[in-house]
Amino acid sequence: MEETEKTYTAWGLDGGVHEVQGLKPMLTPEGQVELLKAKGVTFERCSEDQAIDALSRQGTFMHLVSCRRLFQKHAEGRDRGLYVKLDFADLLALNGLDARIRRAFLFAAQDVERFAKTAVITRISEDPAEDGYGIVADFMESQQGRYRGYIERDLSLRMSAEVEGDIYSGRIIAHYSEAMPVWAFLEVVTFGTLLAFYLFCSERWEDAAMREEHYILKGVKSVRNCCSHGSCILNGMDKSYESDYALSSLVYDWLNSNGIPNSKTRRAKLKNRRVQQLLETLVMFDRLGGAGLSATTEDALSSLKASLHEVCEEYGDQNGFVSYLRFLADLIDKTI
Structure with missing residues (x-):
């Protein structure tokens, strides 16, 4: 892409609004196709017109082509730096798979949140030392003033008649505003407060x-947010997303009890933070009885597992991301 000396008025986290040169110009869908062609992406199984239509209506450039980073580039020769046998059709296919991953794991994460709330409320109801009200009072008093104020402001705004409010939970909040029991409190607070x-x-x-x-x-919450906001998952299935985060011993117990041995493959894949969080979602889904409680999520995970195997067969072991997909399919298999 040609350099430009145009001066832009831009905003950034560090400098706020400022003047800057040397930025990438904004491209039309036609220009985006030309950029991809210059990087070695072909348009044989997906025509340029079809690609332009997809980039115009189906998804943004950053989203649709995010998985290009998973494919190999020529290391030398006249094609050095260009993608190896990457067609725009491959990007659309992986974008579709990414959507199926998000759909299945959104179901799973939402179920985990709901099951966790239910488990806590049930335990409180069966404890003679708890009455359902005092535990909420003690929780709120135990929180730092800033966070307690955030919870109170959030609930107050959502029940207020002076603003649009929350038409889904506002009446519950208003009904219990003077004395909030745990069964109402956990129904209306955020995942973070849960x-x-x-x-x-x-x-x-x-x-x-x-x-x-x-x-x-916490990992489940991250997955829920990612899936809800439509962020890409699949484009992080490589070594560049390795993390030093230590998983809970409960996760390793789950892996061992489900016959996933402490092998070189397991250790390698569990260095990837995205894989870790997807695994954490499956572990909590299983621990809370999800497979026996949610047929919709079980069906979505089963369908996703089949899709993952299809992609693995299509792309083969020459593409590094395939091993991550195969590992994810194995984790799902142990869950359903």
Whole structure:
């Protein structure tokens, strides 16, 4: 792409609004196709017109072509730096697979959130030392003032008649605004507040396993947010997303009990933070009885597993991302 000396008025996290030169120019869909051609992407199984239509209506350039980084480039010769046998049809296919991953794991993450709330409420209802109200009061008093204020402002705004409010949960909040019981509180707070409440309960009941589940649920929350916002997952299935994050012992117990040995492959794949979080979602889905409670999620995961195997067969072992997909398919198989 040609360099430009045009001066842009831009905004950035570091400098706010400022003047800057040397930025990439914004491209039309036609220009985006030309850019891809210059990088070695072919348009044989997907025509240029079809690609332009996809880039105009189906998804943004950044989204549709995000998986290009998973494909090899020529290391030398006249084609050095160009993609090896990458057609735009491959990018559309992987974009479709990414959507199926998000759909299945959104179902799973939402189920985990709902099952976790239900498990906590049931445990409180069966504990003669709890009445359902005091535990909410104690939780709110235990939080730092800034976070407690955030929860209170969020709930107040959502029930307020002076603003648009929350037409889905606002009436529940208003009905219990003077004395909030746990069954209403957990129904209307965010996933983040559920996590804080989960940690509070684990300490209140001195439950080490529940405390570990709280940290696993943080990964589930990240997956839920990613899937809800339509962020890409598949484009991170490579070594560049390796992490030093230490998984919970409960996760390793799940792997061992499901016959996934501590092999070189397992160790390699579990260095990838995206794989870790998808695994954490499956572990909590399984721990909370998901496969026996949610036929919709089970069907979505089963369909995804079949799609993953199809892609693995199509692209073969010469593409590094295939091994990640195969590992993910094996994890799903142990869940359903």
